[in-house]
Amino acid sequence: MRAAVEQAFRQCYGKAVAVLTRVCGDLALAEESVEDAFAAALERWPQTGVPPSPIGWIITTARHRAIDRLRREATRDERHATAALVAFPDHTEEASVRDDSLRLIFTCCHPALAPAAQVALTLRLIGGLSTAAIARAFAVPETTMAQRLARAKGKIRDAGIPYRVPEPPELPARLGAALAVVYLIFNEGHTATSGDALVRGELCAEALRLGQHLVELLPDELEARGLLALMLLIDARRAARTDAAGELVPLPAQARDRWDRDAIGLGLGLVHGCLRADRPGRYQVQAAIQAVHAVAPTAAATDWPRIVALYDLLRTLDPSPIVALHRAVAVAEVDGPAAALAELEALPLDRHHLWHAVRGDLLARLGRTAEARAALAAAAARTDNAAEQRHLARRLAALG
Amino acid sequence: MKYVLNIIQPDGPPPPPERLDPIMRDVYAFMAELEAAGARVWNAGLAPASASTMVRAKPDGEVELADGPYAEGKEHIGGLVVVEAADLDGALAWAGKLSRAITLPIEVRPVAHGG
Numbered sequence: 001m002r003a004a005v006e007q008a009f010r011q012c013y014g015k016a017v018a019v020l021t022r023v024c025g026d027l028a029l030a031e032e033s034v035e036d037a038f039a040a041a042l043e044r045w046p047q048t049g050v051p052p053s054p055i056g057w058i059i060t061t062a063r064h065r066a067i068d069r070l071r072r073e074a075t076r077d078e079r080h081a082t083a084a085l086v087a088f089p090d091h092t093e094e095a096s097v098r099d100d101s102l103r104l105i106f107t108c109c110h111p112a113l114a115p116a117a118q119v120a121l122t123l124r125l126i127g128g129l130s131t132a133a134i135a136r137a138f139a140v141p142e143t144t145m146a147q148r149l150a151r152a153k154g155k156i157r158d159a160g161i162p163y164r165v166p167e168p169p170e171l172p173a174r175l176g177a178a179l180a181v182v183y184l185i186f187n188e189g190h191t192a193t194s195g196d197a198l199v200r201g202e203l204c205a206e207a208l209r210l211g212q213h214l215v216e217l218l219p220d221e222l223e224a225r226g227l228l229a230l231m232l233l234i235d236a237r238r239a240a241r242t243d244a245a246g247e248l249v250p251l252p253a254q255a256r257d258r259w260d261r262d263a264i265g266l267g268l269g270l271v272h273g274c275l276r277a278d279r280p281g282r283y284q285v286q287a288a289i290q291a292v293h294a295v296a297p298t299a300a301a302t303d304w305p306r307i308v309a310l311y312d313l314l315r316t317l318d319p320s321p322i323v324a325l326h327r328a329v330a331v332a333e334v335d336g337p338a339a340a341l342a343e344l345e346a347l348p349l350d351r352h353h354l355w356h357a358v359r360g361d362l363l364a365r366l367g368r369t370a371e372a373r374a375a376l377a378a379a380a381a382r383t384d385n386a387a388e389q390r391h392l393a394r395r396l397a398a399l400g
Numbered sequence: 401m402k403y404v405l406n407i408i409q410p411d412g413p414p415p416p417p418e419r420l421d422p423i424m425r426d427v428y429a430f431m432a433e434l435e436a437a438g439a440r441v442w443n444a445g446l447a448p449a450s451a452s453t454m455v456r457a458k459p460d461g462e463v464e465l466a467d468g469p470y471a472e473g474k475e476h477i478g479g480l481v482v483v484e485a486a487d488l489d490g491a492l493a494w495a496g497k498l499s500r501a502i503t504l505p506i507e508v509r510p511v512a513h514g515g
Contacts (some may be wrong), residue, residue: 112488159510160401162487170489 001046008054009038013128016058018100021163023088024066027107027153031125033069037062055097063088101126102165102217105210109178110161117152118181119188124149126213127206137188137203175218179227179283182210186231190238191385204235222274226284229270233290236263248391252299264294285314304333321347325355337365353382357392369399402441402484402515403491405498406507409478411449426501434483434494441482441515449476478504482511 013034020030037058051057063085070082108121116138123129123137135145155161166174189203211228218224240258243249271291274284289310296302311327324347332340341362349355360375373396380392414420434440452468469476481498485491488510495506 110488112492158512159508160403160485160487160491160514162489166489 001050002042004050005038005041005045008041008050008058010128012055012058013038014104014126015055015097015101016062017125018104019059019097020062020066021104021107022100023063023084024070025084025163027125027156027163029066029069030062033062033066034058036065036069040065098217099165101213103163105178105214105217106165106174107156107161107163109174109181110156111174111177112159112161113152113155115181115184117148117155118177119184120145120148121152122181122210123185123203123206126210129202129206133202137200175221175223178214179223182207182214183227183231183283185210186235190234204231204238207231208235222277222279223281223283225270226274226281226287229267229274229287230283230290232263232267232270233287233294236260236267236294242387246387247394248387250391251293254299256298259294267291268294280313280317282314282318285310285317289314302333304330308334321349322352325349325352325358329358332362332365337362341366351382353379353388355379356382357395360395364395364399373399401487401491402482402511403488403494404509404511405481405483405491405495406477406509407479407481407498407502408475408505408507410475410504411473423501423503427498430498430501431481433497434481439483439485439494441484443479443481445479446477449478477507482515 016034016037017027017030020033021027024030024033040061041054041058045051067082067085070085105122105126108125109118113121120134120138123134124131129137131146131149132142135142138145165171185203186207189200189205189207208228208231211224211231214221214224215228236259237251237254239260240254240256241249249255267287268291271284271287274280275288289307292303292307292310307330308327311323311330314323315327324343328340328343328347331343341359344355344359344362347355356375356379360372360379363369363372363375376392376396376399380389380396383389383392415423431440431443449469452470454466454468454470456464456466458464481494483491483494485494488508491508491510495508499506
């Protein structure tokens, strides 16, 4: 029964907070009341069984708890909110839950909040992750994370950050901010820069769930589909990405039979849908690049000219040096390491470990071993990730 | 809710007239639009920060004076516009228009408890 409540919690927490926030107009009160409702579920459901609509039960119970709280606490003499809560129907329409979920996502991902706060709020309020779990995932003390969340919620309240879906003219930019938050969560789980390995797996799963949720909420937004496809295709390689000893395995050396074919199938389906619509965006093109890798039976059979062409398209959408760096990796496979190195040298990425790592590989392929060694050492000095450091050390050793 | 739009201005002399005049035209047009929308509460342009004086009452009640400004830096608040908006997005939209007109960054600060 505890498991049933926990499952309901993961599925319903964010939706229930979203509905309650709209009805009572107060995020803090909504959160407290929904937590009360889950505490009640833990007591009640073992006797009554899981109700036919867990989310309906949670929302109704939370609504009654909110009314109790408003009536009990003299400081919260908000008759409007109480009246709205009392008048709210017991039956919650699915469409209205959907709209409220979207409102809450856009509130959590409002660009007036710091990116780290957007990520933390999204995981806490939409994902229902505990403050302790979020703190572990980002390797910060729980008190620090609690303060970050409290400060962000304080800003939402004091600055009057609205609880609504942005109007069509603002929607693309604001959706971009929400997608960026989801991708940040995914990358934090995927690249494992720090923190507890188990919780990081949970971050990837949560990002995928959020991505899926955004696609359901905004079915016409191709970039939401593109992001979901991108995450599915990268996450499909999770089992092959580390060996039995937990060491990093680079893409060309991965055992492709360990890739998750179901996830790849879902990702490819989304990519094909995007290609048909022909309104490319950053995430869609990145997903298409991952799709080229996903369909190659072996590393040697990868269609590199197609990947270079996709990076050319991506560069027109996102002219950042990081994109140019990834393009150079593909150029090395088509035009050789010398051509790639020439492109690489022009990029202002001295602070990035990946720039040095790619440079080291290209120099090694050109037989410039001493320079390659210096570049790989520079890469190792620029990453805190222990697995990456060991991987770079092995490459250094392989240079002899 | 009421929001204060703080105009963040670099210290030093104003730009030459050929640059300043078109900016001021745009700023007046912005103020007219704000007024017409019924969203203007109050506004003021400030004298240079170097003209400011710090006044501080000590625990014994004596008042200490010192040359200002309070905060060191190369930029200071050069003016403020108080607007009425339904929520932060409304205030941010006005701030965006003002920033384009005046070609300076704007800090949007809500008035406590909605003003």
